[in-house]
Amino acid sequence: MIRIDRLRKYCEIKNRYKEVIIINPIMTGGLIPKETWEKLIEENWLNVGYSVCFDCIKGQSSLVSKPPIRDFLSEVAEFLGGDIVHHTFGCRAAQFAVMRTISNYVKGEGAEDYANIVLVDSLCHYTTVIAAEMAGLRLAEVPHSGHPEYRIFADGFRQKIEEIKSKTGKLPGLIAVTHVEPYHGNMNPAEEIGKIAEEYGIPYMVNAAYTAGIIPLNMKDLHADFLTASAHKSMASLAPLGFLAASHEWAKRVFEESKVRTELSGRSFKNKIPNIFGCSIGGIPLISAMYSFVHVVKRVGRWEEELAKTRWFIREMEKMDGVHLIGEEPHNHHLLHFETPIFWEISKRHKRRGFFLAEEMIKRGIVGLQRGLSRHIKLSLYGLERDQAEKVRDAFFEIAERYIKKFNLDYPVP
Numbered sequence: 001m002i003r004i005d006r007l008r009k010y011c012e013i014k015n016r017y018k019e020v021i022i023i024n025p026i027m028t029g030g031l032i033p034k035e036t037w038e039k040l041i042e043e044n045w046l047n048v049g050y051s052v053c054f055d056c057i058k059g060q061s062s063l064v065s066k067p068p069i070r071d072f073l074s075e076v077a078e079f080l081g082g083d084i085v086h087h088t089f090g091c092r093a094a095q096f097a098v099m100r101t102i103s104n105y106v107k108g109e110g111a112e113d114y115a116n117i118v119l120v121d122s123l124c125h126y127t128t129v130i131a132a133e134m135a136g137l138r139l140a141e142v143p144h145s146g147h148p149e150y151r152i153f154a155d156g157f158r159q160k161i162e163e164i165k166s167k168t169g170k171l172p173g174l175i176a177v178t179h180v181e182p183y184h185g186n187m188n189p190a191e192e193i194g195k196i197a198e199e200y201g202i203p204y205m206v207n208a209a210y211t212a213g214i215i216p217l218n219m220k221d222l223h224a225d226f227l228t229a230s231a232h233k234s235m236a237s238l239a240p241l242g243f244l245a246a247s248h249e250w251a252k253r254v255f256e257e258s259k260v261r262t263e264l265s266g267r268s269f270k271n272k273i274p275n276i277f278g279c280s281i282g283g284i285p286l287i288s289a290m291y292s293f294v295h296v297v298k299r300v301g302r303w304e305e306e307l308a309k310t311r312w313f314i315r316e317m318e319k320m321d322g323v324h325l326i327g328e329e330p331h332n333h334h335l336l337h338f339e340t341p342i343f344w345e346i347s348k349r350h351k352r353r354g355f356f357l358a359e360e361m362i363k364r365g366i367v368g369l370q371r372g373l374s375r376h377i378k379l380s381l382y383g384l385e386r387d388q389a390e391k392v393r394d395a396f397f398e399i400a401e402r403y404i405k406k407f408n409l410d411y412p413v414p
Helices: 004-012 034-042 069-080 090-107 126-134 154-168 190-200 248-254 284-300 303-317 341-349 353-363 386-406
Strands: 084-088 114-121 138-142 171-178 204-207 226-230 242-246 336-339 376-379
Touching: 034 284, 069 084, 069 242, 069 284, 084 090, 090 114, 090 126, 090 171, 090 204, 090 226, 090 242, 090 248, 114 126, 114 154, 126 138, 126 171, 138 154, 154 171, 154 190, 171 190, 190 204, 242 248, 303 336, 303 386, 341 353, 341 386, 353 386
Parallel strands: 114 138, 114 171, 171 204, 204 226
Antiparallel strands: 084 242, 226 242, 336 376
16 A cells, blocks of 8 residues: 655655746746736636636537637637637647548548648657657658758758659648747748648648747748647746647638447537547646736737847857857747857866756756757747846856866867
8 A cells, every 4th residue: 555654755846946047948938927827826726627617518628708718719819810729738739630630631532632641841840740640641851951050941842742742643631840940940931831832732730839929920821721839838828738720621620529429328529529639628727828828919029129139149159169050040039059069078078077067057047958968059048138148148158168277178268
């Protein structure tokens, strides 16, 4: 029998990162505004898991009017430029819903014209690949330009479409493009690719996990049939929460309600949507997104200020000898990937090896660099005040200066 005294350690867990500057690129766009978490506590949304379900009548959280979830989803649809939006268990669940819809389509009414293939950018997020695998779709990739920019070009999609058409006699069943890829922060030419998809009549999904809620965007402007978003990555919300926006044409397929009737009990579930696992998340992640929505809409209007800060930081970091940005220049997103030979050389001599850099930053109250990495680093300053951004810069400079002197390295002091 399990011993209660052994379990008490779980009641004593402390958050060691309560008062820090966060620079992890998958976290900065999801930082919860103070007024949101204060409202979550004030209104006691934390007292039960299914906190939005008290007044649910139809068994589908997207239809709840108290709290006004149905109205909120309509506002999110307008914000993203979609016709219909449903909330999902993260962006990966939104992608799965699209992939499953396409998988069914190419096996059914679209079988004559479309192959069981999804065409993706070769630096798409792993969840895109997993969603395709789960839905039984084969993957075809458009190559990138390689080091140092790793760009994807729209013409590469046209070439791959023609290649698939030549080999199979059919078009790919779906084009899926990562609006900003997660490795270098490159903004892919989603609008140009959307025009190509429209020209060929291929369903088109844009994964906006790193952009919806960060930059101004509209899926109609991107010529997209589907747009997937991550609320906890880019819309200042608690995890796990995502959104799936769809056009009217595809909404009736992707959000189709259950048709099953059980043989013995005769039960049916007509308000449940199989592609989003019946009914999506019904707790505080959704409430947090609603509380944060005004904040998110306002900050999108300040994107140019964020971009200017990001480009300033790139220039500052590249003052260190050998440090340079990997990815497109000029850079168009807050996710930054630097090659940092100066810290790589330090790590070869430091007793903590590659772990030293993240640990030195933590000592300075800055958290988010991946432990063990010093040759390349990824970070984001999104949402930081200028003095905080300067503190991050100064920390890198201080660490470099300290160890250049300590190990007598042949690098100029930054």
